[in-house]
Amino acid sequence: MKTIELKTILFSMLTIVFFAVNAVAQEAEKTNVTDSNAKGNNTAMSAKTDAGTATAANATVAERLEALQAKVEAQEEQIKTLSQQQQMAKEDRDDLSMQVMEANAAAADEKFTISGFLDLSHTASFAKYDDAITYYYQPKYNSFYQTGVNLYLKSQMTETLSALVETRFSYSPNGNITNKSQVTRVDGVETARTGDPDPNKGFERTDTYAKYQFEGGTRLGGVNIERAHLDWKPRDWFGIRAGRYLTPFGIWNEDHGSPVVLTVALPFLISWDVVPTAQTGLMVFGSIFPTDLLKLEYAVTLSNGRGPTENFFDTDHNKAIGLRTKIQVAGEDWLISLGGYGYYGKYTDIETEMITEYRIDETGTQVLDDVNYDLAQRSNDVITDKHKEYIGTVDLKLNWKGLTLFGEAGARKSEYLVRPETVSYGTTIWAADFITNSAYGMLAYQLPLEKVFDTLTITPFVGVDYLDLSDANDTSKFGIYRFGINIKPSPYVTLKANAYRVDSLGEGVDEKTWFVKSQVAVSF
Amino acid sequence: MDTDFYRKTIGGLLLASCVLLFSQSPVMAESPNDLLIIVNKKFEYSSLTITEVKRIFRKEMTTYKGTSVKPIHAKMGSPLRDIFVSKVLGMNVSAEQKYWQDMMVKKGMRPPSELSNTVRGVFSAPGAMSYCFRRDFSPITAKIVLEL
Numbered sequence: 001m002k003t004i005e006l007k008t009i010l011f012s013m014l015t016i017v018f019f020a021v022n023a024v025a026q027e028a029e030k031t032n033v034t035d036s037n038a039k040g041n042n043t044a045m046s047a048k049t050d051a052g053t054a055t056a057a058n059a060t061v062a063e064r065l066e067a068l069q070a071k072v073e074a075q076e077e078q079i080k081t082l083s084q085q086q087q088m089a090k091e092d093r094d095d096l097s098m099q100v101m102e103a104n105a106a107a108a109d110e111k112f113t114i115s116g117f118l119d120l121s122h123t124a125s126f127a128k129y130d131d132a133i134t135y136y137y138q139p140k141y142n143s144f145y146q147t148g149v150n151l152y153l154k155s156q157m158t159e160t161l162s163a164l165v166e167t168r169f170s171y172s173p174n175g176n177i178t179n180k181s182q183v184t185r186v187d188g189v190e191t192a193r194t195g196d197p198d199p200n201k202g203f204e205r206t207d208t209y210a211k212y213q214f215e216g217g218t219r220l221g222g223v224n225i226e227r228a229h230l231d232w233k234p235r236d237w238f239g240i241r242a243g244r245y246l247t248p249f250g251i252w253n254e255d256h257g258s259p260v261v262l263t264v265a266l267p268f269l270i271s272w273d274v275v276p277t278a279q280t281g282l283m284v285f286g287s288i289f290p291t292d293l294l295k296l297e298y299a300v301t302l303s304n305g306r307g308p309t310e311n312f313f314d315t316d317h318n319k320a321i322g323l324r325t326k327i328q329v330a331g332e333d334w335l336i337s338l339g340g341y342g343y344y345g346k347y348t349d350i351e352t353e354m355i356t357e358y359r360i361d362e363t364g365t366q367v368l369d370d371v372n373y374d375l376a377q378r379s380n381d382v383i384t385d386k387h388k389e390y391i392g393t394v395d396l397k398l399n400w401k402g403l404t405l406f407g408e409a410g411a412r413k414s415e416y417l418v419r420p421e422t423v424s425y426g427t428t429i430w431a432a433d434f435i436t437n438s439a440y441g442m443l444a445y446q447l448p449l450e451k452v453f454d455t456l457t458i459t460p461f462v463g464v465d466y467l468d469l470s471d472a473n474d475t476s477k478f479g480i481y482r483f484g485i486n487i488k489p490s491p492y493v494t495l496k497a498n499a500y501r502v503d504s505l506g507e508g509v510d511e512k513t514w515f516v517k518s519q520v521a522v523s524f
Numbered sequence: 525m526d527t528d529f530y531r532k533t534i535g536g537l538l539l540a541s542c543v544l545l546f547s548q549s550p551v552m553a554e555s556p557n558d559l560l561i562i563v564n565k566k567f568e569y570s571s572l573t574i575t576e577v578k579r580i581f582r583k584e585m586t587t588y589k590g591t592s593v594k595p596i597h598a599k600m601g602s603p604l605r606d607i608f609v610s611k612v613l614g615m616n617v618s619a620e621q622k623y624w625q626d627m628m629v630k631k632g633m634r635p636p637s638e639l640s641n642t643v644r645g646v647f648s649a650p651g652a653m654s655y656c657f658r659r660d661f662s663p664i665t666a667k668i669v670l671e672l
Contacts, residue, residue: 115628
């Protein structure tokens with residue numbers, strides 16, 4: 001910092017005064033000497049005056065010549081300087097051209113970018129019972145798996161206008177289990193056999209194998225649009241997003257990519273879609289920076305809400321609304337962040353049908369009945385499922401130096417307006433209202449290795465996770481205890497090794513199953 | 525005699541002030557290696573805090589009091605970039621790379637564009653903000669908003 005302190009001023013002033021006094025003293029001494037010499041010299045000077053007058057004219061010409069020569073030399077010097085400056089200007093112009101080219105290249109580079117990430121994971125499980133209920137929800141077999149490749153296309157069209165598309169190329173829907181059998185036994189005798197989620201079907205798995213014309217074949221994959229939106233953001237505190245966007249709740253959902261998140265497996269809150277992870281519609285968002293320490297964020301969401309086709313089409317008039325707020329206080333090596341998201345929407349599933357009304361006229365011919373009906377031919381939506389969703393989440397993050405404590409909690413209440421039916425063995429079962437709860441907490445510490453390794457970061461962690469899928473069902477409660485390590489040997493590569501134990505907490509299913517998962521994730 | 529008296533007195537005071545000055549804290553003189561945060565001359569504000577600069581270079585803040593701001597980095601691997609990242613962003617270059625890889629995954633964001641001559645970059649782009657050493661700064665081409 002270059003602040004001029006008071007003592008610096010004092011020092012400077014004293015220096016000036018010191019030299020001033022010195023100068024005055026020396027001048028005074030000189031004056032004394034000059035006065036005594038002057039008295040002796042007066043007589044000699046008057047004798048020389050006449051001779052000086054005679055040579056004055058010659059001296060003036062010589063002086064003029066000398067002055068003229070000096071002027072010429074000065075001008076030559078000036079020309080030389082100007083010439084040098086011209087040369088420098090030329091070099092500057094060339095340099096500037098290079099800079100403009102470089103700047104244009106940089107601007108183009110920032111204007112449109114392609115990037116992405118992919119990962120490969122491995123899972124292994126260790127259960128006390130080989131037929132543990134955990135395996136209904138979690139993978140049982142020792143396996144490598146790859147969920148897909150995420151590709152980002154980002155364009156910054158103008159300073160305020162941008163677009164982002166994130167697609168996920170995946171092997172899905174091949175291998176997707178679309179329906180699982182659920183068998184009920186009483187005293188060892190099967191009393192009901194239904195399916196999940198379709199109670200009228202048994203086990204079903206999608207196979208996308210496509211045979212070639214002559215021999216061989218291939219399994220087709222799919223493309224999932226994770227998000228695709230246009231942003232107009234004229235100010236930091238105000239922006240509008242239109243399209244499909246990640247729901248702005250919590251920590252994990254927006255981080256979402258395997259190279260960024262700490263663990264291999266997602267927390268229940270995310271993997272069980274307690275909150276819709278993405279929505280289609282509009283979002284108004286912004287950040288405010290009241291002080292150097294404080295940052296406030298908000299987002300208001302308006303979307304189709306959840307539904308069978310909500311990512312491109314709504315099946316009711318109702319629009320889901322949501323509000324996100326977040327407060328963040330941060331210093332040089334610490335951070336406190338607290339956020340919340342509230343959501344209300346309606347899930348509606350419909351089956352659309354066409355009705356045509358006929359009547360028999362006086363001649364006995366069947367004709368459209370435009371007498372008894374305003375619309376003899378019309379459409380009709382049969383609602384098979386309609387329920388309200390009330391969702392609330394909170395998230396907290398504390399960071400101090402390399403230590404981070406973070407967690408999220410969320411709850412969803414589903415309240416039926418039209419209950420879907422389940423028919424099994426002649427019995428109709430109606431879906432009940434239910435509440436889903438989930439929460440997780442994690443503690444991580446990034447080891448202080450900056451001074452030893454330039455690029456390597458190592459972050460061990462521990463955590464807990466809880467899920468109660470439905471308060472109407474006692475068997476769907478789970479807890480997870482996890483620990484592991486996250487290693488980044490370079491900014492582009494993440495290695496993870498996790499172990500976690502899943503505890504089935506429901507009545508009559510006291511199980512504890514260990515899983516070991518590892519992953520290599522790469523962003524590019 | 526009077527002159528001699530004043531010389532001795534002021535000389536003594538000067539000596540004392542020297543002792544006072546240099547014994548307590550060093551004089552923070554301007555150095556050619558000072559890091560300067562510079563903006564385009566059309567930028568209407570004359571000073572920013574280090575936190576504001578940090579937010580701008582992390583692209584958390586894209587406007588400053590309604591004025592659009594475009595950060596320009598020095599080339600990766602240059603001493604200037606290293607010093608800026610350390611002093612302003614509070615991290616090393618590798619951690620900064622990691623930060624931007626993470627931001628790419630989270631929000632599709634990319635780091636600020638890079639130029640080898642940041643002063644020229646600021647000169648030619650309205651709303652541009654960058655940094656340079658004092659020895660490379662010219663008041664004709666840019667305006668200083670923070671000195672470090």
